[in-house]
Amino acid sequence: MNIGLAHYRVGETDGVSLEMEKWRRVLEDMGHRVFFISGTPDYGEIYIPEMSFHSERFKKIENNAYRKLKDYKSEEEFKEDILKEAKLIEEKLIKAVKENNIELLIPNNIFSLGVAFSVTIAFARVIRKLGLKVIAHNHDFYWERQALSKPTCKFIKEYLDEYYPPKDENIKQVVINKIAKEELLKRKGLDSTVVPNVFDFDQPLWKPDEFNKDLREKLGISSNDIVFLQATRVTDRKAIELAIEVVGEVNRRRQELYGTLYDGREFTPNGKILMLMPGLIETATNYVDFLRKVADKEKVEIIWCNEIMEAERQNNAAGKKYSLWDMYVVADMITYPSILEGWGNQFLEGLFAKKNMIVFEYPVYLTDIKPLGFEVISLGTQYTKRKGTSYVEIPREKIVEAAKETIKLLKDSTEYSRRVEKNFAIGQQYLSYRSLRKKLKEIISSFES
Known part of the structure; x- marks a missing residue:
């Protein structure tokens, strides 16, 4: 036809x-x-x-x-x-x-x-x-x-x-x-x-390769640093401030991470805990300034790197550009704190990348995605407006719980792997x-x- x-x-x-x-x-x-x-x-x-x-x-x-x-x-x-x-x-x-x-x-x-x-x-x-x-x-x-x-x-x-x-x-x-x-x-x-x-769950898995092997170095990330990826565009409804607060809480508890991580790397007192933000900034408000203030308060280092990213890999006179998929390769955890989505493309990408995810349970997540049986670190289902702003906050205990669960997963290779394999299989069955x-x-x- x-x-x-x-x-x-x-x-x-x-x-x-x-x-x-x-x-x-x-x-x-x-x-x-x-x-x-x-x-x-x-x-x-x-x-x-x-x-x-x-x-x-x-x-x-x-x-x-x-x-x-x-x-x-x-x-x-x-x-x-x-x-x-x-x-x-x-x-x-x-x-x-x-x-x-x-x-x-x-x-x-x-x-x-x-x-x-x-x-x-x-x-x-x-x-x-x-x-x-x-x-x-x-x-x-x-x-x-x-x-x-x-x-x-x-x-x-x-x-x-x-x-x-x-x-x-x-x-x-x-x-x-x-x-x-x-x-x-x-x-x-x-x-x-x-x-x-x-999502195409039958394509080759994203892995370190000849093209992206220099990405950590280019971003100033050492091999033993822990990386949280916020893969979405930068706009208010993505509620990125919640992700920054979780990373801040993980950083305050960093001593619990010292020693061997889920993938065999060693995390030491010199290791950094970072946030990677490759997404396009799509906001007319002062949202980026607000995020920088939250990051300063939480002592979270954010790497803004949209300028080295394209829809597809490039390597020409204009310089080397990586794809979003390369960013997933260097990540340890995915943050997905959006309060509103029509579906959730970055959630699908996280499933395929076989990374554990920190998720705010937005309405469509609750009705369409959660019932499929995915296991994520939850930021709950309720938020309020921060005093004097249009931005959001969730109860402090939710941030602390998410940080504790994140640390647990980053230290437990069996549980980290069990969850991502289970999530991948569900995605392949229902969302492929x-x-x-x-x-x-x-x-x-x-x-x-």
Whole structure:
């Protein structure tokens, strides 16, 4: 079957782009031919410029729809502008679908996020006109975003009701967690299939090799130092302050670590306990300054190293760049204190890397991930705002418990290994490409029944 995977952008490092790559690979392994349809030039097969996520127009439409109607004289003029562009996208999409004999469309977030109305309207019209089969892959819904909660115009509210998502029997709804499934049913009366984010558990394991053997040295980490990896981007909801406090508490109890560690290395009074932060800084607030203050107070050394990291390894005139996977190789423990995630890609990476993890049990972790039986060091399920800030804190005893359990694991090779092997096996069973293949097969065959 010829399948069109569509989104505003492709080939980037955002969660939607990454999942699209995984779906593409699995669908191609199943024997299908896949076409990317997006507003990204020079990546994928079908380029429709009007779909671009990065255009000024994309931002303009969103701002006028949700913040203030300021670039148009009236609601009617705004609506006409959206519909005019929808017609243009519709024509281009029909041409692309026909030229490439596309039989199944998989729009990503196009029928759920409540932005780029002209793209959504065009897709809905083309689907109805051509009678296409559709899997709407809904990663994020407009009702989950505070910024998309107050439409400025009556017709925007009507669009949200009609198109996000459309009630069409040809469209199978897919969501990424149980919370979204319940909300979609409650708000729109639509049933959906939960397809979790997945990871390739069958690829070669990440190990020290010729390329990354100099990484510790480059980062100023000695072979016997203990490394905590915070692999996420740097933004408020990742609650990185909690991870820093755990590492600070471990450091205060460092004497308990002296001697042989879980992997045979010797930790001595000269050894350092460090935090590695390779993630992109994506915050407009003073969050980084706040994290530096917490680190100073906790006496935690943080290595910020995004500048030596790329999506893939590189070694050229511009210098040597490591991948995120190389960062996992030098880590002893993974910190994952996010208070909110749609799923949890870094959690999947930690499973595959066979590292023990310190996790705050955010809502989707509780509903979708924890019931699978993973063993992690828990930071609990409750947080409050720190006095005078928008940042979070958890009870001090939770920090202390997590630090004690971390030390125990770092000293016990049998228990460290038992946990990571168990977690890897669960991930392979439920969250791998194999499990995605099974789910996609079921959804595609349901069009026939």
